[in-house]
Amino acid sequence: MKKTEKSSEQKLSDCFVDSLGLEAGSITDSLGYNTIPQWDSIGHMALIAEMEKVFDVTLDTDDIISMSTVKKAKEILGKYGVSFNAAKK
């Protein structure tokens, strides 16, 4: 059986699911830091650690601080060479 590579979109969604314990369906571009109990300051750092593992990047401090929404997370990962253009619905 052919194993398909997950899209960056799916990988990022998995990061939120795994590190914050969210339902996949609840993760939208507008979801923001501190707007849900799970995405608090500790959750934010757990999410950063997960993203760094999954995407094999090390985020700068400024990027960690400015990652305020899912949309912003995609923009930041884009700076590290992660493309979200191929995301499929």
Add this chain to the structure above:
Amino acid sequence: MIAPHYGIDVFCIPLSDWLPYGNALTSCLSPTDFSDSKQSVSDQRKFVRALLRMIVGVYTHQEPEEVCLEKDASGKLTVAASPIMPLQVTVSHTDDRALIAVSGYARIGVDIERVVSRRNMGEVAKRVFSDAQNELLTSYHPAKRRRQFYTFWCRKEANAKVFGSGFMSMLQKETTDSKTHYFEIVQPPGYVACVASDHAIHKVDMYAIKPLNNDVRMMYDIERIECEGSHAYEKN
């Protein structure tokens, strides 16, 4: 009753006590509350802000919505134009618990966290805690390690609130600012909490605030409570 000229008053609030009075609570808010927020504001944040207004109003003899709360240059919430005395305030909430601290003499910060297992705690610890703190954490049994992780985190977050230094300072490994003093507030099992100040903490008085009936703006009870075991941290 309360005059924190040289101490810190901490209000320990089970939010579930107040949830039935949500509509009455939000009537305590000012139009300026969250006006700078670009994102949706949770009901919990609104309730805690309303409770902050009610509590500060007790000190300043103002209606909750008349209390003038502003953010200073560093983003720290302050009581502006207090008619009685300068007041410093700080809030923290998680799940069912909120802490609101008030002081008339020092900059303060408070944090409360629920002790739960989280993914990547080891990686987070390595990133934000000092080498000595990480050594201590790894020497502990997992259950004690988890609680200690949150204890360290509380100190870090409370310290950031004292100086309004925000998340940037949370990412720096040096946890114990030499100018900061810490006081652990014993909470129900499953929670850890800490108040920090830029001055020595001489006295911390703890209170519970409870609604008495639907007219929560007028009818509530503030009771002094003992949080046995609460103590100042040794400086290190």
